[in-house]
Amino acid sequence: MLKIYPERLYPEAIEFCKLFLHEKTRPRYVLGRNEYAVSIAKFVDINGFIDDFTSETEFLGKPIVKMDDIPKESMVVSAVIFVVPLTAIEKLRGKGLYCIDYFSFFKYSGLRLKEVPFLRESREDIENNKNKYRWLYDCLMDNKSKDVLSKLLNFRFSGDLNYMQGFEHAPERQYFEDFLELKQGEVFVDAGGFDGQTTVEFIKRCPAYKAIYFFEPDLNNIAFARNNLSGHNNIFFYTMGLATSRNTLRFCSGGGSASKISETGDIEIEVDSIDNQIAETVTFIKMDIEGAEDLALDGSRQHISKDHPKLAVCCYHRVDDLWKIPEKILAIRNDYSIYLRHYTNGLHETVMYFIPEKDRNFKSNLS
Incomplete structure (x- = not known):
């Protein structure tokens, strides 16, 4: 049974916040x-910013330092x-540093810090759609999926990072779980192909593919992808976004993997x-298109209905993706x-997989 737990109180986090705000003899x-x-620095006269991945030396008038170079008595x-x-x-603690995560600092510091809107909106959606989430929980096929949903919802509801214990950053596995059972002759649609790395991972696992259809509207991204995939055959590149039908929409370019369709975009795209x-039968569709998955699924209804492809769909760009995407499919x-x-x-990179059931009778729901 899906359970959303009451928020826990962490006295040690409250104590950290008091010290960070008022104990000025320790480096912060x-x-x-x-x-x-930036929002923290507006309220607290910190000693500096930690960034191990830059050659810059100053930010907002404060020094930029490496984690290994800060005093051991520092608070972070x-x-x-x-x-x-x-x-x-975990890395900060491994260095012996006294630290706290932003979610807890936001909750217990009492400062008017920048909120993480996704968490607030997620909490509202969970409160308003409990039955939808219970339905989804019951639909999930394995205990691991149920555990993932439970942890994600409790983190989104409370902002308690402890619920994310057990998760790791694993981009190499994303979209390619064993239950996909990729076979010779796959026709793969990479919707939101970015730099081509997902397609590279697909080819590693399915070298005997039949065709790949690669959609990416950002000109810089698709140029990089063409170069990245230049040694492979039968890849068809489309410099366009995906939606319900042919149209011209505004697009925020230059955002790397986060480039997206937006009314405030700086360019127009097709x-x-x-x-x-795509005219031929497709067997596997992956979608990561920064919140346009709903539109793209509407524009894939014929292929989903007739071809019954495997689907790997990102469901973290909008707070209600977790239940609206399976409802739609x-x-x-x-x-x-x-x-x-x-x-x-963290909050990003949740993928829902839809694996065809071959032994059930099906009646098309297309009008």
Whole structure:
């Protein structure tokens, strides 16, 4: 049974916040240099920022230092949020440093820090859609999927990073779990191909593929991907986004893997549907398109209904993706087994898999 637990109180976190704000004889640092780090520096006269991945020496008038160079008596708030917040805390503790994660500091410091909107919106969605999440929990095929959902929802509900224990950053496994059972002759759709690395991983696991359809609207990304994949045959590149039908939409470019369709985008791009662009039968569709998965799934209805492909769909860009995406897919075909996996110890990189069930009768839900 899915359980959302009451928030726990951590006296040690409260004590850290009191010391960080008022004990000025100990050095105080922030790990990271993002907008959350900036919000801390607005309220606390810190000694500097920790960043092991830059040659810069100053930020906001404060020194940038390496983790190994700060005094052992230092206090550190980690502003690492989305991918490896737990890893960051474990690394700080491994150095013997007194530290806290941003989620706890936000909760207990009493400062008007920059919030993580995804957490607030997630909590509201969980409170308003408990039955949807219970339905999803019951749909999941294995205990690991149920455990992933339980941990993710409790982290989203409470901001308690302890729920992310057991997760690791594992990009090499993302989209390619054993239950996919890739076979010779696969026709793969890489929707949101970025730099081509996901397609590289696919080819490693399925060298005898038939064809690959690669969709990426960002010009810099797709140029890099073409070069990255130049030694492979039968890859068809589409410099376009994916949606319900052919259209021109605004797009935020230059964001690397986070480039996305947005009304405030700096350029216009062409978009179209998978159904319009691909004529042959497809066997595996991967989608990571920064919140446009819903539109792209609408534009894949014919292929999903007729071809019954395996699906690996990112479901973390919008707070309600976890239940809306399976609702949409099962409304097209209900003969899928659903698995859930998570590939960081932060908010990003949750993937839902839909594996065709071959022994169930199916009636098309297409109008």
